[in-house]
Structure formats: C-alpha cells, structure tokens
Amino acid sequence: MISTSSFINNGEIYLKILLLEYITAGGFNDAPLPDSLLREGMLMRDALLRDFGAVAQVEITTTFDARLDEPKPQAQHKMQSYAVHTNTHPTEIWQKLLSECDAALVVAPETDGILHHLTQSLETAPIVNLGCNAASVKLTASKLATSRVLQQSGITTIPSYKADTFDCALAADNSLNGYVVKPNDGAGCENTWYFEDSSALNHWLQSNAEVLFKFLIQPYQTGLAASFSMLCKQGKAWVLACNEQKIEIDRTYSHLKYSGSYVNALARHYADFNELAQRIAETIPGLNGYVGVDVIIEDGVIYIVEINPRITTSYIGLQQSLHYNPAELILGLVNEDFSLPKHLTTHAVEVHVNA
Secondary structure, three states, X not given: OOOHHHOEEOOEEOEEEEEEEOHHHHHOOOOOOOHHHHHHHHHHHHHHHHHHHOOOOEEEEEEEXXXXXXXXXXXXOEEEEEEEOOOOOHHHHHHHHHOOOOEEEEEOOOHHHHXXXXXXXXXXXXXXXXXXXXXHHHHHHOHHHHHHHHHHOOOOEOOOXXXXXXXXXXXXXXXXXXXXXXXXXXXXXXXXXXXXXXXXXXXXXXXXXXXXXXXXXXXXXXXXXEEEEEEEEOOEEEEEEEEEEEEEEEOOOOEEEEEEEEEOOOHHHHHHHHHHHHHHHHHOOOOOEEEEEXXXXXXXXXXXXXXXXXXXXXXXHHHHXXXXXXXXXXXXXXXXXXXXXXXXXXXXXXXXXXX
C-alpha cells in the first residue's frame, strides 16, 4: 500500500482515482443487465462521478458497459472512460487501470463474493482503497455471520436462521407477524420474500429445497424501516445521514420492494444512530469509508437488519442534504486528524430509484 502522503500535499489532494460501479462498469458484460438494479447503479455512478469530479486536482478513470451510454463529465471534470464490450474480461481491464491510478473506490454487490474479490484485488495493488477492507466485506456480506458478531457485542439484531435447517414448528411462537426469506449474501431487496404464516413459508421451502443453503429466514419485524449513512476509519464512525427507507410488501408476488429513501428525514434519531455507529465500528474495525446500515425502529428499540460495506442508494441525495460534497469527506479520511465540518446541514431529500 502506498503512503497517502503521495497524493496529499499541504491539504490539497492530487490523485487519479478509479471509480467503478459494477453493473454499469461492465460487470455483467456477458449477461443480461439486471433491470431491477441497473437504475440504482446508474444513479449511484453518476452521483459519484459528479462528486469526485468536483474535487480539485482529481482525475477520474472509469469504465462502462458498451450497451450503455458513455458517462458524461461536467465541463470542469477530468475523466477518462473506457467501454467494456462482450467477450472481454472486465477484471483484466480494471486490473490494468488500477496500475495507473493512485486510489480506487468500488461499488459492487456482495452476492457471490463479487465485492470481496474486487476488494482483494485493490489490496494487492499499490493504491489506496477508499472503501472497506476485504475482511470486513467478507464478514458483512454474510447476514448470518454479521448478526452473530453484532450479537456477541451486545448489539440488537433480528434473529436469523439458516433456511436449510429451519423448523417452522419450533419458531412459530417467535413470528406472529410472518416471515422474511432472503439470500444470506443478497443486496437490497433482491430475491427477498414475505410470508404471512408458516404454511406459506413451508410451501416455499419445499419448492426450493435445492437452493435453501443460500437463504436465511427471519421473523418479520414490524416498525419504521430506516438506515444511516456513516463514514468509518480504524474503529471510529461519523454519521452523515439518518434516512427513512421506502420499503413495502408486494402481496401479489410475496416480495419486499425497495423504491428509495428520504435522506436525513430521521435526524431526530441522530444521537441513537451515532451511538450505534460507534459500537459497530469498534466491533468491525475494518469498515472504512462510506458504509450504510439498514435498521428497523420499533418502540424505541433499533434492530440492525444488515451492514452494507459500500456506497448505498442514500448516497445519491447526500450532497443535496448536507450542502457539502461527500466525496471530499471520503477523501478526507486519509488525514490523521479527520473530523466532520461543523456546518453540515440535514435537509430531508427524497431519492427515487424507480423510473
């Protein structure tokens, strides 16, 4: 790992940064683009390119799936973008670009170890990784493992059970509001189902016996769906936004649907979220840079749903909410004496991820 002093000079940042949002950058170049995640990916990519490109003395390198339009920089931005076509290996392209950069920030699904493997590549390159380390990504990619680690630290989570060993009869008393079934390493609400009772759940379990090892089951927790966006560094945390999540149950298809968030609409919960953020950062000190934490609030209790070791969709509204460029904050973490500016605002901003 190179020293951050190589691109920090008297407070001025000089670096070439590789920014990759996996879906739009060509990660699915030999497969159909996943419509459900593509819009979110494009919104996050464009927000990152806008914010990092607005930082003085920063040059951005990125790639894009050749089936998509090339991202366009604003006039003052310095950016190079490269098309990723079918029948090519995007990881080889990214590895070459890494060798030409000073730092990198990757946004990718935790599913199937994608984000973990990419993070390992960053750690073997002579660059500064602006995201979480590989160990924390591997841990938080597993919702079950994350829940166990947090519980050991006394942090409240929703009970989680492996789907392939789940016994509805034993768990019936603990799930008066139904059940949620989700991939252990899933992203967002992808492949997440809701079942009102054990009969409906049992039918699903019997119909999907061959893939149950990939899933976990949780009692459905009622309450306010929320999240907080934070910065982390070496066991410390700084909360940037307290967000309300727009999640609903599609009872026609028994799916949970995510349609966006209200960034900083829950600023009244800042003190509680900040305390929780510190405990999470101490428990998982490899968390670094921007991290999103999904929670449910009911009767004054905050239940951790999952930890996202990467940029989340709430980032899209962060600049407008804070009246400050969040990219400057992420880059500022390389300084030993990092602290949040005192004049950040907490305006509520709605983020839509549906067209």
